[in-house]
Amino acid sequence: MTDKIINIIKSGTITIPKLLLQSYKELKLTEQELILIIYFIGNNEFDPERISKDLDLSIGETLKIIDDLTKKDILKISTKSAKVYEEYIDLDELYNKLALTIMTDKETPKKTNIYDKFENEFGRTLSPMEYEIIGAWIESGFSEELIEEALKEAVYNGVSNLRYIDKILYEWQKKGIKNKQDIKVQKEAPKPKGEVFDYDWLNEKD
Structure with a gap:
């Protein structure tokens, strides 16, 4: 798992939110789901074949993880149309949950964990x-x-x-x-x- 994360980071400029690493368990995310989210932060194109190849997963595994994340309200597949109709991964729900985590932390007494x-x-x-x-x-x-x-x-x-x-x-x-x-x-x-x-x-x- 760790090797895959390292490969994702090395493949391009990807900034992984510190809060995501601290909160992924609280959000009930698995390590595989975390890896996929990190991947989508750097590349939100919905291309199951390419995603599977980059992460060394079968297409079935990739689609299953995406489906699980959708059910957890972490991401959704959205569409945009310019000249060509395209699908992309929308992580707004994830960012909303992370923002809520920050707000909750501010409402509780400040304590370094x-x-x-x-x-x-x-x-x-x-x-x-x-x-x-x-x-x-x-x-x-x-x-x-x-x-x-x-x-x-x-x-x-x-x-x-x-x-x-x-x-x-x-x-x-x-x-x-x-x-x-x-x-x-x-x-x-x-x-x-x-x-x-x-x-x-x-x-x-x-």
């Missing part, structure tokens, strides 16, 4: 795969507070990748650490003489 914190620390936009991984941590029961502390630990050690943070989280889980206070208690606790920490942090920096 965990994804924003990762992007601020990494200095870049997260990939869809990274959104999936962070979401999986939350679904597995890790609190956002604990995830943020693991992020801080990684940044402190000069590492900016999720595999490293994942190992921090599961190391803490083994020790029963569930929140910031637990981390503080664990750090302040006297270490048994001769205790050696069993995780090689340095090798993860590569």
Whole structure:
């Protein structure tokens, strides 16, 4: 999936709205649907054969995804006629939904979410795969507070990748650490003489 997105971006100048990457799960979109939307942002011509070829899908798969997106009120197939009758993909419904997301966010107290914190620390936009991984941590029961502390630990050690943070989280889980206070208690606790920490942090920096 990620390779297809990269190929789409490399094929031309396509700006992917950050809000789309943050909100596609909330909009109940699958990764395949997200890929197709990204494609249509750069090229809204309705040409199933070309779309299928560009995305390495069968025409049947392409039409099924488009039909699903239409049923979700994300896009519609519209027509325009100059000298030649043409069909194109209209994404206005998607943009309306994204605008509504912004308005809803403004109506709630401003609070930086965990994804924003990762992007601020990494200095870049997260990939869809990274959104999936962070979401999986939350679904597995890790609190956002604990995830943020693991992020801080990684940044402190000069590492900016999720595999490293994942190992921090599961190391803490083994020790029963569930929140910031637990981390503080664990750090302040006297270490048994001769205790050696069993995780090689340095090798993860590569």
